[in-house]
Amino acid sequence: xxxxxxxxxxxxxxxxxxxxxxxxxxxxxxxxxxxxxxxxxxxxxxxxxxxxxxxxxxxxxxxxxxxxxxxxxxxxxxxxxxxxxxxxxxxxxxxxxxxxxxxxxxxxxxxxxxxxxxxxxxxxxxxxxxxxxxxxxxxxxxxxxxxxxxxxxxxxxxxxxxxxxxxxxxxxxxxxxxxxxxxxxxxxxxxxxxxxxxxxxxxxx
Amino acid sequence: xxxxxxxxxxxxxxxxxxxxxxxxxxxxxxxxxxxxxxxxxxxxxxxxxxxxxxxxxxxxxxxxxxxxxxxxxxxxxxxxxxxxxxxxxxxxxxxxxxxxxxxxxxxxxxxxxxxxxxxxxxxxxxxxxxxxxxxxxxxxxxxxxxxxxxxxxxxxxxxxxxxxxxxxxxxxxxxxxxxxxxxxxxxxxxxxxxxxxxxxxxxxxxxxxxxxxxxxxxxxxxxxxxxxxxxxxxxxxxxxxxxxxxxxxxxxxxxxxxxxxxxxxxxxxxxxxxxxxxxxxxxxxxxxxxxxxxxxxxxxxxxxxxxxxxxxxxxxxxxxxxxxxxxxxxxxxxxxxxxxxxxxxxxxxxxxxxxxx
Numbered sequence: 001x002x003x004x005x006x007x008x009x010x011x012x013x014x015x016x017x018x019x020x021x022x023x024x025x026x027x028x029x030x031x032x033x034x035x036x037x038x039x040x041x042x043x044x045x046x047x048x049x050x051x052x053x054x055x056x057x058x059x060x061x062x063x064x065x066x067x068x069x070x071x072x073x074x075x076x077x078x079x080x081x082x083x084x085x086x087x088x089x090x091x092x093x094x095x096x097x098x099x100x101x102x103x104x105x106x107x108x109x110x111x112x113x114x115x116x117x118x119x120x121x122x123x124x125x126x127x128x129x130x131x132x133x134x135x136x137x138x139x140x141x142x143x144x145x146x147x148x149x150x151x152x153x154x155x156x157x158x159x160x161x162x163x164x165x166x167x168x169x170x171x172x173x174x175x176x177x178x179x180x181x182x183x184x185x186x187x188x189x190x191x192x193x194x195x196x197x198x199x200x201x202x203x204x205x
Numbered sequence: 206x207x208x209x210x211x212x213x214x215x216x217x218x219x220x221x222x223x224x225x226x227x228x229x230x231x232x233x234x235x236x237x238x239x240x241x242x243x244x245x246x247x248x249x250x251x252x253x254x255x256x257x258x259x260x261x262x263x264x265x266x267x268x269x270x271x272x273x274x275x276x277x278x279x280x281x282x283x284x285x286x287x288x289x290x291x292x293x294x295x296x297x298x299x300x301x302x303x304x305x306x307x308x309x310x311x312x313x314x315x316x317x318x319x320x321x322x323x324x325x326x327x328x329x330x331x332x333x334x335x336x337x338x339x340x341x342x343x344x345x346x347x348x349x350x351x352x353x354x355x356x357x358x359x360x361x362x363x364x365x366x367x368x369x370x371x372x373x374x375x376x377x378x379x380x381x382x383x384x385x386x387x388x389x390x391x392x393x394x395x396x397x398x399x400x401x402x403x404x405x406x407x408x409x410x411x412x413x414x415x416x417x418x419x420x421x422x423x424x425x426x427x428x429x430x431x432x433x434x435x436x437x438x439x440x441x442x443x444x445x446x447x448x449x450x451x452x453x454x455x456x457x458x459x460x461x462x463x464x465x466x467x468x469x470x471x472x473x474x475x476x477x478x479x480x481x482x483x484x485x486x487x488x489x490x491x492x493x494x495x496x497x498x499x500x501x502x503x504x505x506x507x508x509x510x511x512x513x514x515x516x517x518x519x520x521x522x523x524x525x526x527x528x529x530x531x532x533x534x535x536x537x538x539x540x541x542x543x544x545x546x547x548x549x550x551x552x553x554x555x556x557x558x559x560x561x562x
Contacts, residue, residue, distance in 0.1 A: 061320070062491015082395040084421060183486045183493065185395070186364045186466055189425055196422070200397070 002045055002184070002191045005059055005067030007052035011090040011176055015068045018087055018176075022198040044191075056081060056179065065184035066195065071174040072153060076114045082180040085199055090176035096121075096169045097160050098142055098149040104129070104168070111141035112151040121151070121171055139163040215315075215324025227327065227520050229532045230356050231309055234329045234518065237352040238307035241344070243331050246306040248289040254281040259506050260288035262476040270313045270324075282313035287500070287515060290332045295508030302335030302511070309520075320492040321521040330497070330517030337501060337512035339448070342481050343455050345497065345514050349485065350464050352518070353494075357527055360488040361464045364424065366471030367449055368478045368498070373441030374417070378409060388417075392472050395421035423469035427453050427462070433469055448480070477503065481514065490526040494518060 006015050016026050025041030036049045050058055055069035056079035072094050074083065094114070096104070104122070108129045112118045115133040122129045132147050139159055141147040151171065154160060160167065178199060185192055212218070219227060235245075254271045261284070271281040283289060286308050294304060309329035316324060331348060333341050346363070353361050371392065375385040384407065391399045397418065404414050416436040423429050430450050437443055449467060456462045471482050480499035487494060497516025504511045535555045540546040549556050 060491070082421075083399075084395045084397045086398040180395070181491050183491045185424070186468065186484075187360070187362050187486050187488045189466060193422075193425065 001039075001043065002065040002188055002195065003048060003063070004045055005048050005050055005055045005064035005069075007055050007067075007069055008049050009052060011052065011068070011070065012049070014089040015087075015176065018089060018202070022195075022202045024198075053077075059179050059181050062181045062183055064181070065188055065192065066178060066180045068176050069179060071172060071177055072114065072117075074177060074179070075172060076117050078116075079179070080182065082182060082185055083177050084180065084196060085178040085203065087176040087178055087199070088203060090174070092153045092155045092174050093167075093170050094151065094172040094174055095154050095167045096149055096151055096171060097139075097154070097165045097167050099164060100166050102142075102148050102168065104149060108149060109147040110149050110151060111138050111147035113138060114151055117171070118151045139165060215318065217323050217325070223524065225532060225534075226524050226527075230520055230523055230527070231327070231329060233355040233357075234352050235307070235309065237348060237355055238329075238331055240351075241305070241348050243305040243307040243348075246290060246293065246308050248283070248286060248293065248308060248310070250311065251280050251282050252289060252292070254279040256292055256507070257281055257284055257288055260291065260477070260503055261285060268314045268316060270315060284312055284314045286310065286312060286328060286330065286517065287332060287503070290334075290515075291500075291504045291513070292507045294334055294511070295504045295506075298509060299335075303341065304334040305331070306334070307331045320490060321525040322492075322519055323521070327520040328517045329520060330495075330515055332513055332515035334504065334513040335511050336514075337480075337499075339451055339455070341514050342452055342499065343459075345516060346452070346456065346465075346483070347459070347461060349495070349497070349516055349518075350461055353485070353523075356523060358487055358494075358523070362466060362486045362488070363464055363483050364466040364468035364471065364486070365449055365452065366468045366482045367445035368475050368480055368482055369441045370445040370469050371442075371472045371475065373437075373439045373443075373445065374420075376441065377439035378413065378417075380407075389472050389475070392420055392470050395424075395470055397421050421470045424467065426466060427457075429467040429469060445480075452481070474498075483516070485516075485518065487526045489528065490522060492522060494522045494526055 006012060016030055019026050024045060027038050027041060030038055030047065038047045048064055052069060053073055055067040056073060056077050058064040059067040059081050060079045068087065070090060104127060109132055110118050110129050111132045111134050113134060115131045118131045134141065138150045138152045140163065141150055142165060143163055153174065154167065180192060254269060257265050257269060265284065269281040269284050271279055274280050290306055290308065311325055312328050313325050318324065331345065333345055350361060375388065380388065387403060391403060400420065401418055404417055423433050430446055434446055437446065453462060453465065456465055477500055478498040479501040482498035483496065484493045485495040495516055495518035499514040501512040504513055537555050537557050538549060539559050540556045541559050546556050546558060
């Protein structure tokens with residue numbers, strides 16, 4: 001049996017639909033249940049439901065053999081895992097945003113859920129900024145004067161607009177990725193190969 | 206300062222039974238190594254940082270505990286023991302080759318603690334120096350399996366790769382240094398999707414495209430060698446495949462093949478390894494327990510060039526993978542007076558003094 005870590009929240013429905021399309025017997029109660037561990041109908045797979053930012057941790061430690069997580073999380077955490085496939089759903093953009101016309105200068109304050117990504121993005125451009133880590137409601141920061149700019153995920157752009165912000169630069173195109181533990185790749189070689197085959201067939205790029 | 210009462214980051218106190226388990230594991234490894242006539246080499250805990258730069262390449266400084274000596278030269282706590290073995294043997298001109306050494310000791314790496322491995326951790330390993338033969342590789346692999354079995358590790362999974370397989374591909378594709386580096390990074394993450402995107406932007410014939418796309422999936426059993434064979438024309442990669450096939454054949458003949466897999470997409474540390482590369486995994490741990498391979502150019506960087514092959518195993522990782530029970534202690538005889546205690550000790554009996562406080 002292989003263990004698959006799935007992200008609760010925004011991407012869960014699409015993940016489950018994709019796994020079902022790949023021929024996995026995902027139990028229907030996965031959406032409704034409060035249980036955080038479920039088994040597939042044929043007993044071939046156990047699903048664990050965790051916070052999206054925690055998926056790489058479970059997979060890196062081998063508690064889960066594989067998992068589904070966003071490119072944004074992978075960029076921020078750089079976990080030491082295999083990342084074979086882009087699953088083509090859960091698409092969004094990571095952007096730098098602020099009030100219209102805000103320049104990114106030295107000592108600009110950036111509020112974000114992605115402090116390492118922010119730090120790297122500005123350093124590569126030779127700009128020393130002050131990164132303010134937040135865990136939610138990042139769009140509030142410019143209005144309240146906590147930061148001039150933010151780095152955050154954007155799907156439709158509505159939340160930005162409602163808070164009087166505009167996209168200044170796109171940083172990253174995000175989507176759901178399959179990640180695999182480095183040891184499991186070999187120690188559960190046949191099961192992992194089957195999983196990859198069924199997913200590649202479904203994606204058929 | 207309160208720091209005087211705080212454990213420094215990355216180090217640990219290893220107490221009974223963990224210390225006893227580690228000692229027992231180290232003993233099993235040592236028995237195996239000396240059973241194959243490997244001699245112990247005790248090496249310094251620190252050396253010039255330059256030695257490690259030379260051996261481990263760019264990026265090594267980020268992972269080293271380095272500090273300045275009184276004369277101003279930069280020293281480092283050893284992040285790797287093979288480098289020191291290489292340096293120690295490069296100065297000698299021994300009459301008889303090959304040389305066989307084993308070592309065990311602490312190494313220091315500035316990394317986040319994972320799977321029982323702190324920044325200070327204990328490695329044991331062997332180096333077989335002065336032979337580039339197939340037999341030297343078989344010998345090292347057999348010792349690895351025996352050592353782990355003696356420790357009681359039930360599931361032992363060792364994927365074999367070859368540095369020249371990937372090097373040959375990069376050369377044949379005539380990739381720029383940057384493109385070669387990107388491809389290596391993608392293969393290291395087995396990122397089929399990323400490779401697809403990368404090669405769609407390169408000027409590569411379609412026949413080769415399919416093969417590069419396939420690279421991350423060239424991992425599995427012995428059959429992977431047959432699958433790769435018709436896809437490969439360049440001589441370096443072909444020789445690598447032939448070598449791996451020969452190793453597998455001999456391991457099968459010796460009844461040891463069940464522990465081995467093939468991973469042609471193993472591309473880590475290609476500056477260091479020149480031929481066979483392998484990692485050691487177990488079903489009971491999500492991290493590698495050990496690694497090794499052939500490094501024919503390392504010793505030459507310090508003096509007389511000599512081919513070599515070896516491996517190291519992390520004892521903390523091994524302990525976690527074993528989740529072993531502590532070895533049983535010998536029976537203890539409690540003693541109240543020193544006279545009889547001394548008598549029993551002369552007979553090599555285990556005693557414990559009952560102190561009245």
